[in-house]
Amino acid sequence: MDPACAMAKSEMVRKPATLKDVAALANVSRATAARALNSYGYVGDETAQKVQAAAEKLGYRGNRLAQALRSGQLPIVGCILGDIQNPFFARIAHDIEVLARECGHNLVIGSSEEELGQEISLLASLQSLSIRGFIVAPTSADNNAHLKGLIAENVPLVLIDRVAEGIDCDSVVVDNEGGARKAVEYLIGMGHRRIGLLQDDMRIFTSRERMSGYRAALAAGGIAPDDRMVAVSQSTVEHAVDATIRLFSQKNPPTALFTVDSLMTQGALLAFRSMGISIPHDVSLIGFDDFNLATFTDPQITVVAQPVAEIGRAAARLLFDRLSGQGGQPQKFRFETKMIVRGSVSRRRDA
Amino acid sequence: MDPACAMAKSEMVRKPATLKDVAALANVSRATAARALNSYGYVGDETAQKVQAAAEKLGYRGNRLAQALRSGQLPIVGCILGDIQNPFFARIAHDIEVLARECGHNLVIGSSEEELGQEISLLASLQSLSIRGFIVAPTSADNNAHLKGLIAENVPLVLIDRVAEGIDCDSVVVDNEGGARKAVEYLIGMGHRRIGLLQDDMRIFTSRERMSGYRAALAAGGIAPDDRMVAVSQSTVEHAVDATIRLFSQKNPPTALFTVDSLMTQGALLAFRSMGISIPHDVSLIGFDDFNLATFTDPQITVVAQPVAEIGRAAARLLFDRLSGQGGQPQKFRFETKMIVRGSVSRRRDA
DNA sequence: AGACTGTGTGAGATCGATCTCACATATATT
DNA sequence: AATATATGTGAGATCGATCTCACACAGTCT
Missing domain, CATH: 3.40.50.2300 (Response regulator)
Known part of the structure; x- marks a missing residue:
């Protein structure tokens, strides 16, 4: 009667293969399979090949969630901007995404819509994901306990376009x-x-x-x-x-x-x-x-x-430098602006 | 000598509190703490309050990673578009993000830059995150084994702006x-x-x-x-x-x-x-x-x-309907376009 | 032979939250 | 009094990957 049920046997949800499946197919333990796939510790040549083959066959693709739970870090960076529809932020978001990808990370994006409350709840929600670091254009210069919280938990943070009082961290702004x-x-x-x-x-x-x-x-x-x-x-x-x-x-x-x-x-x-x-x-x-x-x-x-083309890249670069363990004093970039004279200003004689 | 070491004792990385911490502080088991916080099963009033207080005090914020590992689903949706710098896509991304937030989800964004390879690797990387669903503007109309793979694994997918051959799923396009x-x-x-x-x-x-x-x-x-x-x-x-x-x-x-x-x-x-x-x-x-x-x-x-204001919302709506368990045939929206006559076309007499 | 080192492997703990189950009590029903 | 039902709680398994540890065997050196 219910076609979904008829389907259940043959075509039902094909769950992604786990390490356990691979290990079973290769007739080894999970530990050995892990060693073979991540190439660390001792593994026999023949065993390694068996495992590789099994992984291949099952289309094994690790579960980044489980990995992250263990390691405490999800290879994702978060980015909270005012509004992606503003071309300035769109450009920045794009550049950050490109650099994140190069560094093997994904990008979670959120719009604060210039509301402090939104920024705070967004940040909290992303923090509970064990996200590795953040790039934020803070809505408010003063009200920033949430940012202090990040720093207290040692989560790398780069401020972009705007800095915030009492927050000592990497930043990229213009003059x-x-x-x-x-x-x-x-x-x-x-x-x-x-x-x-x-x-x-x-x-x-x-x-x-x-x-x-x-x-x-x-x-x-x-x-x-x-x-x-x-x-x-x-x-x-x-x-x-x-x-x-x-x-x-x-x-x-x-x-x-x-x-x-x-x-x-x-x-x-x-x-x-x-x-x-x-x-x-x-x-x-x-x-x-x-x-x-x-x-x-x-x-x-x-x-x-x-220099909009540089701002996003600079911020992402700072973030990934921190993520790769570089310590040291916070770096604060301040780019120069450049006036482009076109035709919308005229000399005024009277006044 | 090393200031970082001096700091180690007092100000070192304050790890976020876990359920175990809360349970310990409230003098109950983890199971009870979980019941109290998520309000299910039987919990004594007094116990519940103790747990709430403990959670409050420790600033407990659940670990979405662990929750996701257990439930198999991370409350994140993925969105792969051509290029966020295109205002059309920026608008869509923004609308999707807003609706995702309303539904308690975050949004991971990726640009395919109109490269099939990029789209495929991005998708694979997001899939291994146990992300709950995807909204994709596919680069190629024909070459779409990766999308078929998604569907085979029963991951909700909504195609946006473009559909792909042989992919039977929800979609939102215009005429x-x-x-x-x-x-x-x-x-x-x-x-x-x-x-x-x-x-x-x-x-x-x-x-x-x-x-x-x-x-x-x-x-x-x-x-x-x-x-x-x-x-x-x-x-x-x-x-x-x-x-x-x-x-x-x-x-x-x-x-x-x-x-x-x-x-x-x-x-x-x-x-x-x-x-x-x-x-x-x-x-x-x-x-x-x-x-x-x-x-x-x-x-x-x-x-x-x-109707750019409707496309993103419609797609997100479709996705979240699926995520909330609604089955049924794929829905295929096709919005009408509207010509806006302004002044850039003139009548031609010769020809 | 006995004491090494170098390889290779698996059992089991761990990350944090949740859920099942078993076991308590307390109250209600015959 | 005996049985049933409602209420509260904790021990332990589970999700999937990884890592420590213990153990097994090979070969090497005195």
């Missing part, structure tokens, strides 16, 4: 403050004085640093900071559109805008278009983080570019 | 042929007769289907297929640039181009710009798969959009 400062100084040099900032949540490390670069440049240019010039948004195109519209709907809107990441830059572009504001005629724009789209618009968008 | 056909018919309706196709490797399922829609539309329009109108490229912006340049450097270039994915569409855009070819004046363009950039260009690009 956010310097990059932001360069950008804003450039705007000031072009005659702008009412310079807007479209920034992300201040919990986030990069947002803080970029904000601080913005402030430093203003100060150096003798411009008083003005809260009306600053809008806060989440890092999505949609939120950035709204924030930009708010910022530019006031009486005395900025003459230039600095956006702290590429999704926000895109949001600003959309907002300007919908408001009929033209770049660079009506307003100048410069964004942190380069992105494909930046060269497709007219005019092309001037940006502060990060 | 590639219909979408491509609509696009090309639209071009024909606008008076074009020399219609170029920029396509991906023919191993790939979507590429085949889109090609076939292209051919069908030509045939229906009474246009003889012409190999000189077809260029093959890998699915990256860079390769697409080259291919487009080749295609449009010939004597009688196409008057319209249909590109089979968004990265190729971007490549074509760059190529046209570098060649001084203007859209839609000199050439009309329509791409498969919508993308952010499409609305930022001038003119905006007409595309055949896929």
Whole structure:
């Protein structure tokens, strides 16, 4: 009556072969089979061949779970980023995955969605897997007991894109403050004085640093900071559109805008278009983080570019160095940014 | 002398607490502790509380590896896609991760980079993890013994974006042929007769289907297929640039181009710009798969959009339905595409 | 011959959680 | 009082791979 039952005898779930099966087929003990397959200790030539043949025949493929339980380590690394849909993180995730594969590891990925709670529970869940190490872009710069916990348990951790207070471990970030400062100084040099900032949540490390670069440049240019010039948004195109519209709907809107990441830059572009504001005629724009789209618009968008191709690789390299037992002081990389001048900033004569 | 040794006594690797530790602290057996924590079988109230307290105190967090070894299943699903950097796949990966998390699972991600070998070894490596199920965008439509192997071992598998010959399992794809056909018919309706196709490797399922829609539309329009109108490229912006340049450097270039994915569409855009070819004046363009950039260009690009927000969720839903024991015939979803007419196609009077 | 070393092998413990079973008690039913 | 049933608990097996240890035999050296 039930076809699944009819199938039961012939075609039922073919379980993967275990070492015991191999040993039985080769007429040796499990211990000997293990020695033959992992080539350690003494094994007779003939025996070794028998075991190899048996393993071959059964399609034996070890059980990494059992191995990991014994050794205490699963050859997997975890990676917790803000959002894989952000091309910046997508690139990083990709590079990490490639390097992990080269090192015989797999990659578990999780999005914190910039929520601390999510980051914590994700981390806990991965930690209980005896995962070997983590690469994390922490959501919060301050609130990081969970990261301290990792370090206390001696699990290798590399922070990426952002560092966290009181966490002493390997890290790879860029010079956010310097990059932001360069950008804003450039705007000031072009005659702008009412310079807007479209920034992300201040919990986030990069947002803080970029904000601080913005402030430093203003100060150096003798411009008083003005809260009306600053809008806060989440890092999505949609939120950035709204924030930009708010910022530019006031009486005395900025003459230039600095956006702290590429999704926000895109949001600003959309907002300007919908408001009929033209770049660079009506307003100048410069964004942190380069992105494909930046060269497709007219005019092309001037940006502060990060060495995105190096960040993921550098972080993965650091992690696998630790995993291979290298000790020593934590290494802290800070990459330089590079301003790419295109056409979205114009000189301002009045002001 | 060695600071690491000095540290050894006080601050050495704090191993996570095991059930045994909890049981010892609560003065009960492991069995009872397990019952108390997982609430099954009979446990005295007082005992249960003691155990809870002990677990709390030690920060006990079960070892998923050990649990998985016993149960035979690790609460992780695997996902093998072409390339997370492609926004289409990034979106899918993100949606799958979210749903996996809701179902108490983690996500292991791998890029096949469209290489069959990579796909096979990645799959083998994940299979030996006793991973519970897979979502795969198979590189090759024909060569799929590894997928058959999965099914033989009764590991739930959902194919996404592409199906594979002779593999009978759940799948989620879009109507590639219909979408491509609509696009090309639209071009024909606008008076074009020399219609170029920029396509991906023919191993790939979507590429085949889109090609076939292209051919069908030509045939229906009474246009003889012409190999000189077809260029093959890998699915990256860079390769697409080259291919487009080749295609449009010939004597009688196409008057319209249909590109089979968004990265190729971007490549074509760059190529046209570098060649001084203007859209839609000199050439009309329509791409498969919508993308952010499409609305930022001038003119905006007409595309055949896929319901990208539904694909990942649908696939994950299918997978978790299987994991929760639902049997029955494989379900095969095929989503409709939708043409979004923007400004990159112009009517052609001559021809 | 007796004491070595060098090879080869298997029995059994281990990793941590879970589950079955047997064995206690306590309460309820005849 | 005798039997049944409900409740609570622990000893030990299990998942699969690996590693320690003990043991067996070969050949070598005094």
